[in-house]
Every structure is written in C-alpha cells, then in structure tokens.
Amino acid sequence: MLSGIRLFALGAISALALATAAPVRAATPADTLVQAWAIDDMISIDPAEVYEISASEILGNSYQRLVGYDVNDVSKLHGEIAQSWTISPDGKTISFTIKPGLKFASGNPITAEDAVFSFVRAVKLDKSPAFILDQFGLTKDNVDKMVVQTGPMTLDFHMDKAYSPSFVLYCLTSTVGMIVDKKLVMSHEANGDMGYGWLKTHYAGSGPFAIKEWKPNDSVVMERNANWDGPAPKIKRVIYRHVPEPATQRLLLQKGDIDIARNLGADDLKALKTDADIKLESGVKGTIYYMGLNQKNPNLAKPEVRQAMKYLVDYATIADTIMGGLVKVHQTFEPSGMLGTLEKNPFSLDVAKAKELLAKAGLPDGFKVTMDTRNSPDITGMAQAIQQTMAQAGIQIELIPGDGKQTLTKYRARNHDIYIGVWGPDYQDPNSNAQGFVSNPDNGDNASTKTLAWRNAWDIPDLTKETDAALLEADPAKRAAMYEDLQQKALDTSPFVIMFQQVEAFGIRKNVDGVIIGPSFNDNGFYAVSKH
Amino acid sequence: MTAVEETEGRNGALPPWVGRLGRLLVTLVITLVGLLFVTFLIGRVVPIDPVLAAVGDRASESTYHKVYLELGLDKPLWEQFLIYVNNVLHGNLGESVLTNRPVLDDIADTFPATLELSTFAILIGTCVGVPLGVWAAVRQGRLVDQIVRVLGLVGYSAPIFWLGLTGLLVFYARLGWVAGPGRIDIAYQYDVERITGMMLVDTLLQGQWDAFWNALSHILLPGTLLGYYSLAYISRMTRSFMLAELGQEYIITARVKGVRESRIIWRHALRNAAVPLVTVIALSYGNLLQGAVLTETVFAWPGLGMYLTNSLGSADMNAVLGATLVIGAVFVALNLLSDVLYTVLDPRVRRRG
Numbered sequence: 001m002l003s004g005i006r007l008f009a010l011g012a013i014s015a016l017a018l019a020t021a022a023p024v025r026a027a028t029p030a031d032t033l034v035q036a037w038a039i040d041d042m043i044s045i046d047p048a049e050v051y052e053i054s055a056s057e058i059l060g061n062s063y064q065r066l067v068g069y070d071v072n073d074v075s076k077l078h079g080e081i082a083q084s085w086t087i088s089p090d091g092k093t094i095s096f097t098i099k100p101g102l103k104f105a106s107g108n109p110i111t112a113e114d115a116v117f118s119f120v121r122a123v124k125l126d127k128s129p130a131f132i133l134d135q136f137g138l139t140k141d142n143v144d145k146m147v148v149q150t151g152p153m154t155l156d157f158h159m160d161k162a163y164s165p166s167f168v169l170y171c172l173t174s175t176v177g178m179i180v181d182k183k184l185v186m187s188h189e190a191n192g193d194m195g196y197g198w199l200k201t202h203y204a205g206s207g208p209f210a211i212k213e214w215k216p217n218d219s220v221v222m223e224r225n226a227n228w229d230g231p232a233p234k235i236k237r238v239i240y241r242h243v244p245e246p247a248t249q250r251l252l253l254q255k256g257d258i259d260i261a262r263n264l265g266a267d268d269l270k271a272l273k274t275d276a277d278i279k280l281e282s283g284v285k286g287t288i289y290y291m292g293l294n295q296k297n298p299n300l301a302k303p304e305v306r307q308a309m310k311y312l313v314d315y316a317t318i319a320d321t322i323m324g325g326l327v328k329v330h331q332t333f334e335p336s337g338m339l340g341t342l343e344k345n346p347f348s349l350d351v352a353k354a355k356e357l358l359a360k361a362g363l364p365d366g367f368k369v370t371m372d373t374r375n376s377p378d379i380t381g382m383a384q385a386i387q388q389t390m391a392q393a394g395i396q397i398e399l400i401p402g403d404g405k406q407t408l409t410k411y412r413a414r415n416h417d418i419y420i421g422v423w424g425p426d427y428q429d430p431n432s433n434a435q436g437f438v439s440n441p442d443n444g445d446n447a448s449t450k451t452l453a454w455r456n457a458w459d460i461p462d463l464t465k466e467t468d469a470a471l472l473e474a475d476p477a478k479r480a481a482m483y484e485d486l487q488q489k490a491l492d493t494s495p496f497v498i499m500f501q502q503v504e505a506f507g508i509r510k511n512v513d514g515v516i517i518g519p520s521f522n523d524n525g526f527y528a529v530s531k532h
Numbered sequence: 533m534t535a536v537e538e539t540e541g542r543n544g545a546l547p548p549w550v551g552r553l554g555r556l557l558v559t560l561v562i563t564l565v566g567l568l569f570v571t572f573l574i575g576r577v578v579p580i581d582p583v584l585a586a587v588g589d590r591a592s593e594s595t596y597h598k599v600y601l602e603l604g605l606d607k608p609l610w611e612q613f614l615i616y617v618n619n620v621l622h623g624n625l626g627e628s629v630l631t632n633r634p635v636l637d638d639i640a641d642t643f644p645a646t647l648e649l650s651t652f653a654i655l656i657g658t659c660v661g662v663p664l665g666v667w668a669a670v671r672q673g674r675l676v677d678q679i680v681r682v683l684g685l686v687g688y689s690a691p692i693f694w695l696g697l698t699g700l701l702v703f704y705a706r707l708g709w710v711a712g713p714g715r716i717d718i719a720y721q722y723d724v725e726r727i728t729g730m731m732l733v734d735t736l737l738q739g740q741w742d743a744f745w746n747a748l749s750h751i752l753l754p755g756t757l758l759g760y761y762s763l764a765y766i767s768r769m770t771r772s773f774m775l776a777e778l779g780q781e782y783i784i785t786a787r788v789k790g791v792r793e794s795r796i797i798w799r800h801a802l803r804n805a806a807v808p809l810v811t812v813i814a815l816s817y818g819n820l821l822q823g824a825v826l827t828e829t830v831f832a833w834p835g836l837g838m839y840l841t842n843s844l845g846s847a848d849m850n851a852v853l854g855a856t857l858v859i860g861a862v863f864v865a866l867n868l869l870s871d872v873l874y875t876v877l878d879p880r881v882r883r884r885g
Contacts, residue, residue, distance in 0.1 A: 028718070029718075029719070032718070034718060036832075040842060043630065043631055043632040044632060051588065126595075128587065128588060128591060128595070131592050131595075200632070213722075215641075216631050216633065216638070216641070217631075217641075217642075217834045217838070217839070218834050219721070221722070239718055241714060241718070241832070242832065242834065243713060243714075243832040244829050244832065244838070245713075245829050245830050245832070247697055247830075248697075248700065248712075248713045248830055248831070248832055251700050251701065251704065251705050251712065251713075252712055252713060254705060255704065255705055255712060257712050402579075403580070403845060404845070405580045405581070405584055405845065405846055405847055406578070406579050406580050408581075408584060408589060409579060409580050409581040409584060410579070412581070412584070412589075448593050449593065450593065
C-alpha cells in the first residue's frame, strides 16, 4: 500500500545525493578578488551621475581624476591625470597641464579635450552631483566658456569668484571630476545625450581596473586595465556580489566563497575576531551621526537645554556596546580626515551638570519631547540608549519609529522635535559639512536653500557669513583655522548633538593583502591587492 | 462559479466557451484595475515624499522641483492615476526611480529568479506534501499522523528567516552538502548565456552539465526550505480532504465490494480530494510567486520579493505598481489554471461545460 511513498522517498533521497555530489567550489580563484556587498544602491556607473556609495568606490577603482590626495594625509594633493596646475593672479582661473603619453583603457590617448568634455558634460547633464561643479559659477549656459581647452594638453578652469584653490581642487577629486574617454563616449551618443544612455551601464575610463559588467542588484565585474599608468595590479579581476544580509556575508567569508565581506554587523565582527582565517581591517569614513534639535520647539530652543542634552548621551557605551566599534566618538561637525577638523570631544555623560543647566533654563524637572527614529537596528539602539540617559535628568523622550524615508520626509519638513541624522560630506572638503551644519541663509519656511541648520530652524546670520568667507580664503592654513573656529562655536551653541563618526570595517580572508581603506568611498582601493 | 456555469448552459445561444472567456476577461480587468487603484492610493497616502526617493537627500531645491514636476506630482491624484493607467495600457510601466531603468526590464530580470525558486518549491511541496497528507489521513491518530502534524506545525510556524540561516550554517558551512547563497558559482556565472533567466533551464538548454549541477546545488536549500513551508500547508489540507472523503459512503461500498485498499485510497478517495486540493496548491504557488522576501534576502536571491520590498521602502511607486500588477496577473492566471484543472478532475463540471 505504501509502496508509492517508499518509491518517492527513495527518489527524493537519490536526487539529494546526486545534487550534493555535484561540484561545490569553496575557494575563490587566485587571480580574482571576490567581495560581498549590498550594492542595491547603484543606479548608474556614469561619473556625471554617480552619487551612491557603492558606485563611487567602483569608479574610484576604474577612473582617474585631474588631481588626487594622499589617503593617509588628505592635505597632500597630487596630480593624477594633471601634470601641474597654476592659479591666475586674480584667483579666478586654474590652468591645468595634462601628463603626456597617458591612455584610456580603450587605447585612446588622454588629452585636454577629454578633461574639458568631462566637466562640460557633467554640468550640462545636470544630474545629482553636478552641483559640486556648479558651485564655481558654472551653469549649463556658460560652461562652454568657463571650462576651455587652450592647447592639446592644457585647459583653463574659470570661476565666478576667487575661491580657495584647496576647495576647488578637493571638489575635483570627487567622482563628478573623473575624466571620461570623449571619443568612445561620443561614438555611442544618441539624440544629443552626450552618451548618457550608454555610459550609464558602460565604461570609458583609465583607472587601474576596467568595468566589464554590471548587473543591477546582482554583481559588478572589473578587470585589470593594461593601459593604466600605475604599477599593474597583481590580481586580474575584482568581483562584487550583491549580498544584502550581513549574516550571509559572514558565512560566505568563513567558508571562503568570498575574500572580503563589506556589511558585517557588530555581532558578526565580534564572532570573526576569534576566527584564525579572517582578519578585520577598518578605516574612518566621513559619515557623522548626530541629533538635530528643532528650534521650533520652545524647550529645545533654550541655549542651556541644547548644552544640557550634549551631556546626556553616553557616547562611549553606545560606540563600544551598541555599535560594536562601527563608530568612534566624534563631536565636531567636520569628520576626522578633513582639512581643518577640530579633534575635540568635550562632552561625556554628566547628569549633574545637565541638571544644573536645565535648572538655569527654568526646567529643573525636565520636559517631554518626541524623537523620530529610523527603524534600523543601529539608530533604534542608539535612540533607546539616549532615551534612558536623558530620563535621568527628567527629559522624557517618546520615540516615534518610522521607515527611513518616512522619518526623513518629516525631518525635511521641520516637523520633528528631535531627529537622529546621518550625514556625510559630498566631497572631500570642509565646506561641504560647514554648509550643512553652520550655514542658513534664509530661515523662512519657503527658503531656497534648506541646510541642516534650516531643518532645525537654527537662525545664524553670523555663522553663515563666516562659512561663506572661509570659501574664499586662499591660504590653506588660515582657511583651516576658520573651520576650527566654526566647529568650536557649534560645540558651544549649536542644536546639533554630534556624537559619532562612522568606521567602515572589512572582514578579509587571511591570504588577502593590500586592501586600501580611504577616508571617502572612492578612496577604497584594490589595485595593490595580492593573494597568496 | 457553479451558478453562472448553469445559467450559461441553459442559454445556449453562444458556445459555452465564449461566455467563459468573456467572464474571465471581465474578472481579469476588474481585478487588475482594482489592484492598481488600491496600490496607487496606498502609495500616495504613505507619509513618504516620492521625490526624495528619486533625487536623494542632498539634491538642490531646483532639482527637487524639476523632478516633482517630472513625476507629475503637481497634478490632482485622479489625473495622476489616469495617466498611469493610460501608460500601462500602452505597455509602459514607467521607469523605476530607484534603478533608473524601465520597470518592465527590472521585472524581466527578477521574476524568472522567483519563478524558478517557486516552481522548485511547489514541486517539492506537492510531491512530498500530498503523499504525506494521504498517509496521515489513512493512519489517523496513529504515530505517523502525529509525526506529520508536528512536521507541518514546525514548517508553518518556524520563522523562515531563521530556518534559512540555520540551514545555511548546517548544510553549507558545516557539512558542505550544498552550495552557498546566490544562484550559481562565480566560476560558471559568466559562461551561462541568458535565455529564460532561469538558471536550471538555461544551463540545460545550453547543455552545460557542470553549471546545471552547480545551479541545482544552489537552489536546493532555499527551494527545499520554501518547499517545506508549502508542504506543511498542503499536507494538512490533504489530510483533512482525505478524511472527509474516506468517511463517505462510496468508500464503504468499495470496501464491501472488496476493492483493494490501495486502490480505494489512491484511485477513489484521492481522486475526489484532488479537486479542492488543486485550489490549495495553486494558492500556495501564487504566494510563492510573490517572492519570498526573507528567503530571497538570506540566500542573496535577486527575485521579485526583494525588488518589491526595496521599492516599497523608497516609495518607488512605478516599481511597486508594476510588480503588483505582475503578481495580480499571476494570481488571475493561476485561478484560471485551477479552473481548467477542475474541469479535468471533476466530471460534473466537465459535462456541464
């Protein structure tokens, strides 16, 4: 009677045995570096459009810029494609000379024409990162006159004001300043789109690796570019696999199916510390975690309350326990690794001091307030810890959980009381975060510029002026001092409780060496990687 | 359904299949338009700024405004809906703001992955679940019945996320019996040409046996897990349908006539229990085809579920509506399929038609 079932069971077992006998390869090929990373944020691999973390890193490994900086000391700028540059006496023009004899991966020579084309194209296409170039007075209409070729290997970059040269050069190190192969791109032009439709999913650069393939939400493959002018990479191929789940990444890493895991969580890192086959490497990234206190709330608008709240966060415990070392305590608005960062963390949990300040503000028993909390584990954990310590001084925080985009929508409309924000600089220059945190040209509800200071209704005409002035200071040392001053003032008065700076951690197989973890995502480099 | 069936049979002016087809089309249109409308409404009511999803947090006010107009958000809600429906009727599901590609392309990329996984799972669920259910019904109250019950309970109530990770830990990391997350090893990935988008089918069509075994080794764990999940439901339902049939008088008659027990169970009882069972299996399959978000996430399986969830989280309405439409169409198609199977399995329906 049960012969049918028996037969079926037998079939199932033999099918299983057959499948498990099939080849299951564990180790990755010796000439290939395989990484697991959540790359679902990628929408394009066109330097004129890329603004996402994963794509920035991939472009950083496959394109070159006019200038670059030393990832260990960002104050040291050097030419990449540019051999040299000079600044005009009025400070409004930078003239670049291109290194002779360079070639794109396609074999086309790199000339000033390509550099001019890249900038003009980025401004005219006007995608998300175009504003980085627009800051210098470039517009769609005038860019042809502002960025001009003056010889086969020379070009002039004109600006509307005498901006600090360090500011301009740092901006040109971002992905939007990457040089594309004009001849190749224009051969794929359709309907006057300057190759936009094609370059979105194809490659036309000159970096250490050439992008061979990108399958959205699946994988990216880069191969060694023989035409790169640097020392040839030892590995032939770099593959990124989209693996969204950290625990899955950890398993793949331990099993040897990948060489590097990129999205490990705090518990994964803890577990991997004792694994003899894995090493952990990390680097600080520009991203900052902060609390924004809306000045439309009368309690939060009191200066003593703002300062009291800075004493009511248990910074060290959150960084070590909740975040498991994926952040470090950092309290100024410029992240470490930037020109002019004030390395100072004056605040720590001090309930008595906070109570004193609250009493001065006329709120000895504290008050009630809400906090919008993104429902991701890190922000939720942080919020709960803050809720506890704030309660010790009588500040009752009601947490309002929400999806990331939902809480952000509310924050952008200034409808929050307290919001835990995450903010990274747009380019490797102190102006980016200064513009966000200490500049607010118009505090009205319909302002045309809505900075972070605006979102928290912090009206600061003086600091705004000082931020603008720092942009025009030619002397890098004086400029750095101006940013230090702004950071000190923010520590003393701002409605921003700046808490942490992000640490990016890589789980790497022991046999992999030479991974470079830089301050910005396009600085993470794999050209020096070797496997043994 | 049966009531309509009868009135058509009597009316007789047109051949019955015309009525069936017409009714089907009406159902299809009403279902899909209703689905679109509700999804559209929910998408617009959620407190997420859709422009934010498109341009990100850092865009300038002018870019923000430009995209706001491009997305047609300045128009009244009903007009936005009409524009969308009109586009859909012209075969244009719009562009996803998240991937910046036509939604149709995105779905064509993700759906085959889900289809492959779901089909694998439903085959396991049916081929194992039905015999188990029959077995449990025959041995009602005995040890076998209890075992099947516990098995079903575990499959139905254990979080699939946890089962997935544990499965990976045991069968992939410890024992090394199956391949890890993903659809195929990197060594093969670039040799397999895309034909249907389903790895098992594509590798077979190209005669790449190594790659086929590798893909099978990859799908085995997630497919079996999802299969187990649907097996739990299918075996419970089979058991109760079978119990209902086994208590019928025709079974007693058959027994009295001396028909062999195995023939009674497999030919008489199961044949009748199969009719409602078809709906159960079709619905399970439909649920699987929506994309099992958690399974897809754990196993890095780039399917429809993950796509839909990502889009929802970013208020990427074109993508959400497009994916919902596909899922709706799949459900309607499965309903149709189970209708057809009804007529095959149930002679009463067949004769009336």
